[in-house]
Amino acid sequence: MARQVQFDRTGGPEVLSLREVEAGTPGAGEALIRVDAIGLNRAEVMYREGGYFYDPVFPSTLGYEAAGVLEAVGEGVGGLTVGESVGVVPAFLQSEYGTYGDHVLVPASAVVPLPAGTDPVKAAGVWMAYLTAYGALAESGQVRPGDHVLITAASSSVGLAAIQVAHHIGAVPIATTRGAGKKQALVDAGATHVVVTDEEDLPVRVKEITGGEGVRLAFDPIAGPGVETIAQGIAPGGSLVVYGALDPRPTPLPNAHSFPALSTSTYTLFEITTDPERLRRGIAFVRAGLSSGSFDPVIDRTFDLTEIVEAHHYMESNVQVGKIVVTVTHGNEAE
CATH class of the missing domain: 3.90.180.10 (Medium-chain alcohol dehydrogenases, catalytic domain)
Structure with a gap:
């Protein structure tokens, strides 16, 4: 039994x-x-x-x-x-x-x-955390060394894995948290910058961090109307990847008249785990990070x-x- x-x-x-x-x-x-x-x-x-x-x-x-x-x-x-x-x-x-x-x-x-x-x-x-982050940041090829990556709701296990994956690639992780209570924990977890969204204007702060350019990729599990705010911090030609639906409200497509051109997409872990070849690459990537000490859940x-x-x-x-x-x-x- x-x-x-x-x-x-x-x-x-x-x-x-x-x-x-x-x-x-x-x-x-x-x-x-x-x-x-x-x-x-x-x-x-x-x-x-x-x-x-x-x-x-x-x-x-x-x-x-x-x-x-x-x-x-x-x-x-x-x-x-x-x-x-x-x-x-x-x-x-x-x-x-x-x-x-x-x-x-x-x-x-x-x-x-x-x-x-x-x-x-x-x-x-x-596996859930690191393969999810791997698929959006590394398998897609959208994030390169030196790129800034915005990771919202970053205190989740996927958010923390994404911080480590960004560092592993050589990118610069910018983490967000609603309240200041988790800020130090995100710094300790490796976030290069932390934006407290209850206290700071997210697009303004992101532009300050990136020298006015914006991030190459925003990785968001929340969805809902907040994606329009996130989009304002993305560099022209950058990407918004939504991988969750913590906000059940409808998620608008950022208006092309209000924001620079960017690509928006939804993403799920199953894009990696149901494809044997992509899963093989993902497992190899995560194992390499664990072996080197770059990844530590x-x-x-x-x-x-x-x-x-x-x-x-x-x-x-x-x-x-x-x-x-x-x-x-x-x-x-x-x-």
């Missing part, structure tokens, strides 16, 4: 419950993971609430990321060794697979071998799997800086 988090209706964190279920046997193309740590993501909150881009199928599990040990593989799976440390990459629908449990089945194509001895808490905070706080409701409440509080990770205690560890 396995313990897995499931829910039967959309709603707040209280709809989540930890249940005993059959662990299952991996089918063709699947892998069974003994989970040691789970990385939480805003996408899972939206999915639980019924506001994600696809709907739950009840009873539904959830979760995109995990780190643990490979326990079994199904037919046709190669390149993986039972007993090795692995991570799980977001490359599937939560309505079909999930990582919130002590033993979970996932597609083998979403399993990445990790070096022996890898800290599972750190490993659980890698920022872990804000950990919870136990039995505290999953509290963990989701904490994520919704928006006080965290970095990744929230849920750890899993197995029976033999508790004895």
Whole structure:
């Protein structure tokens, strides 16, 4: 038997419950993971609430990321060794697979071998954040050494990863935060400049930082009407990449009569993780950054799997800086 988090209706964190279920046997193309740590993501909150881009199928599990040990593989799976440390990459629908449990089945194509001895808490905070930042900043080829990059809502795990990815490329990260309370944490995390948007005029401050030119790329998870303000700080010919929808209001296309010419696009991690060749490049990029020390996931706080409701409440509080990770205690560890 396995313990897995499931829910039967959309709603707040209280709809989540930890249940005993059959662990299952991996089918063709699947892998069974003994989970040691789970990385939480805003996408899972939206999915639980019924506001994600696809709907739950009840009873539904959830979760995109995990780190643990490979326990079994199904037919046709190669390149993986039972007993090795692995991570799980977001490359599937939560309505079909999930990582919130002590033993979970996932597609083998979403399993990445990790070096022996890898800290599972750190490993659980890698793939969603760094592959998301990699796709927009590096895979696209839009960001080059010396470019300025604007990273909004930068205290999130993706925002902090984007700061590190920008440095890895040789670009200059400008981070934003609404209140001054997180400013020092962003400086400590490597932001070259931090703009507190409740106190400073974002376009004016960006132009001051960039010598009047503006940023080459703005990387934004918020969307909504605020993109018009962001656009005013983008250099002519630059790019606005929207990768989230934290603001549910309609997102306008910046008016060509008001702003210099720029390209606007939406972006999701699945553009990388569902394309085997792009995923291979992304994994190689992230591994190189981890090996060199350029990438170091920022872990804000950990919870136990039995505290999953509290963990989701904490994520919704928006006080965290970095990744929230849920750890899993197995029976033999508790004895």
